Amino acid sequence: xxxxxxxxxxxxxxxxxxxxxxxxxxxxxxxxxxxxxxxxxxxxxxxxxxxxxxxxxxxxxxxxxxxxxxxxxxxxxxxxxxxxxxxxxxxxxxxxxxxxxxxxxxxxxxxxxxxxxxxxxxxxxxxxxxxxxxxxxxxxxxxxxxxxxxxxxxxxxxxxxxxxxxxxxxxxxxxxxxxxxx
Numbered sequence: 001x002x003x004x005x006x007x008x009x010x011x012x013x014x015x016x017x018x019x020x021x022x023x024x025x026x027x028x029x030x031x032x033x034x035x036x037x038x039x040x041x042x043x044x045x046x047x048x049x050x051x052x053x054x055x056x057x058x059x060x061x062x063x064x065x066x067x068x069x070x071x072x073x074x075x076x077x078x079x080x081x082x083x084x085x086x087x088x089x090x091x092x093x094x095x096x097x098x099x100x101x102x103x104x105x106x107x108x109x110x111x112x113x114x115x116x117x118x119x120x121x122x123x124x125x126x127x128x129x130x131x132x133x134x135x136x137x138x139x140x141x142x143x144x145x146x147x148x149x150x151x152x153x154x155x156x157x158x159x160x161x162x163x164x165x166x167x168x169x170x171x172x173x174x175x176x177x178x179x180x181x182x
């Protein structure tokens with residue numbers, strides 16, 4: 001399946017990261033928190049043959065997002081879309097159907113080349129995702145996320161960086177993607 005643009009003209013939320021991911025080496029292991037429709041993960045798997053595995057973490061439960069209340073009915077539809085997008089890449093994808101704070105303990109520290117935070121966009125959950133998943137990234141690899149346009153995401157990331165004394169520059173790509181090298 002070739003993944004084309006969505007209704008907003010975006011192929012995926014982090015399409016600008018493709019060259020960055022390709023530069024990270026071979027046999028990459030990645031985590032995407034908030035897999036949603038799977039469009040982002042499927043596009044990465046389609047374009048980056050150097051990705052060995054993407055682990056998606058998403059409970060597919062109702063929640064209040066920054067712009068709408070996501071009902072269970074909507075989550076069920078999104079889950080079916082994810083299954084369709086991911087189907088061609090199922091040998092390189094694993095879904096952990098759980099909340100990110102509960103799933104974090106399944107992963108060893110410094111086990112991943114790329115962590116992408118794009119789940120619940122509230123300040124509290126974004127900051128907790130940063131706290132729980134930053135240690136999972138290998139030194140020299142990438143920690144990032146989506147929706148930089150949201151004040152809640154910016155505040156959570158800035159506070160996390162200050163608390164940890166992280167001074168590596170925050171880099172940006174199209175579509176409100178932020179990241180830095182650990």
